[in-house]
Amino acid sequence: MPSPPSSKTFFANKRTAVAASDNGLVRVQRLDDLQVLVKMEPEMEEIDLIQWAAAKRDFLDATLADAGAILFRKFKLKTVEQFQAFVETACGPPLEYKERSSPRSQVSGNVFTSTDYPSDKTIFLHTEQSYNYVFPLRIAFFCVVQAAEGGETPVADTRRILQRLRPETRMRLENQGYLYVRNFGSGIGLSWQEAFQTEDPLEVERHCRGSFIDYEWLSKDRLRTRQRRPVVAHHPSGAKAWFNHMAFFHVSTLEPDIRRQMLENFSEEDLPNNTYYGDGSSIEPEIMDEIRAAYLAERKMFQWQSGDILLLDNVLTAHGRSPFVPPRKVVVAMARSCTWPELAPYDFGTR
Incomplete structure (x- = not known):
C-alpha cells in the first residue's frame, strides 16, 4: 500500500483553514481482517477532511487502486452538505442517478438515500450500475445515523472474486458476456418513467439506442429491454475485475419467498429482472451457485459508526447491505463517469 506523501494538509479553525506541514496528521491502517479495506482516522481532532482530501487526491486514488475501499472515521463530518463537498473534492462532481434499477430518494443535489428497500431484507453484493453502458468509477456512502442493529455495508474484492471462478466458467462468460432482460410496467420494481427519468417514450428510445439497449414496447406502459454487457473489466491499474450484475439480477438470487412469488406470478x-448467457441461453443453476459463492467467500463486514464515510473504487469493490433494525440513514453519491469501451474490448454491435 502506498505511503502518504509529505505534502500539506489542513486543520479546521472556525471558518478558515490553516495549512500545516506534518506527516502524522492522518493514520492509515489496513485492517487485518478486512484486506479489501483501508481505514483512515485523524491524529488530531482539528483536521478538516475536505481540505486534507484536496491535497491528497493522488494518494487517495493510489490507495483505492490498491485496496479498493477506504473507510474514513472520526473526522466529525455531520451534514449531507459536508459529505457532498468531500465527494466533489476527492472524486469530482457527484453524478446524476440515471437508468435507475433501485428506488432511491434525492436528499440534496446528487446525493441520494441508499436503496429504499425493506430493512429486514439483504441486498446482494454488486458493483454499482455495471449493467449500464455508462457507470461511475467512484461510489461513496455516508452514515448519517447508524442502525440500532445490523445494517452493515459488506464489501468484496472483485479481483479475488474473478480468481475464485473456475477457468471454464470464466472463459465462457468472458467470451459471451451476459444478457440482462428487464420488464417495466408490471407493477413490480420501477416504472420506465422512473428508471429513465422521463415521461417521453421517444427520449427512452434515444437513450436505449445510445446505450446499446434493445427495446420493445409491449403496450403504452409496458416496456421490455435487453442489453448485453461484459462480465470482466480491465481496471486502469491493469487488474482484471469481475464487474457485472449477472448474479444480482438473476431470479435465483432473490430470497426464496420473493423468488417463489415471482415465479408464481x-x-x-415477463420477470421484472433476469439474466442469461450472452447468447440468450439459460445459465445453469450450478454456475449461478458458483458465482454467488465466490462473492460470499470474499465478503467482508464492518460496523458503521455515525459520521463514517466509505469510499469505493466501483470496479474493484462490490458492496451490498445487511438487514437492520431501524433507525438507519446512509446516503450515497457517485462520481467519475466511465463507459464500457474504456475498460473492456467488447463488441456492443451497432447503435
Whole structure:
C-alpha cells in the first residue's frame, strides 16, 4: 500500500483553514481482517477532511487502486452538505442517478438515500450500475445515523472474486458476456418513467439506442429491454475485475419467498429482472451457485459508526447491505463517469 506523501494538509479553525506541514496528521491502517479495506482516522481532532482530501487526491486514488475501499472515521463530518463537498473534492462532481434499477430518494443535489428497500431484507453484493453502458468509477456512502442493529455495508474484492471462478466458467462468460432482460410496467420494481427519468417514450428510445439497449414496447406502459454487457473489466491499474450484475439480477438470487412469488406470478420472459448467457441461453443453476459463492467467500463486514464515510473504487469493490433494525440513514453519491469501451474490448454491435 502506498505511503502518504509529505505534502500539506489542513486543520479546521472556525471558518478558515490553516495549512500545516506534518506527516502524522492522518493514520492509515489496513485492517487485518478486512484486506479489501483501508481505514483512515485523524491524529488530531482539528483536521478538516475536505481540505486534507484536496491535497491528497493522488494518494487517495493510489490507495483505492490498491485496496479498493477506504473507510474514513472520526473526522466529525455531520451534514449531507459536508459529505457532498468531500465527494466533489476527492472524486469530482457527484453524478446524476440515471437508468435507475433501485428506488432511491434525492436528499440534496446528487446525493441520494441508499436503496429504499425493506430493512429486514439483504441486498446482494454488486458493483454499482455495471449493467449500464455508462457507470461511475467512484461510489461513496455516508452514515448519517447508524442502525440500532445490523445494517452493515459488506464489501468484496472483485479481483479475488474473478480468481475464485473456475477457468471454464470464466472463459465462457468472458467470451459471451451476459444478457440482462428487464420488464417495466408490471407493477413490480420501477416504472420506465422512473428508471429513465422521463415521461417521453421517444427520449427512452434515444437513450436505449445510445446505450446499446434493445427495446420493445409491449403496450403504452409496458416496456421490455435487453442489453448485453461484459462480465470482466480491465481496471486502469491493469487488474482484471469481475464487474457485472449477472448474479444480482438473476431470479435465483432473490430470497426464496420473493423468488417463489415471482415465479408464481410471472412467466420467465415477463420477470421484472433476469439474466442469461450472452447468447440468450439459460445459465445453469450450478454456475449461478458458483458465482454467488465466490462473492460470499470474499465478503467482508464492518460496523458503521455515525459520521463514517466509505469510499469505493466501483470496479474493484462490490458492496451490498445487511438487514437492520431501524433507525438507519446512509446516503450515497457517485462520481467519475466511465463507459464500457474504456475498460473492456467488447463488441456492443451497432447503435
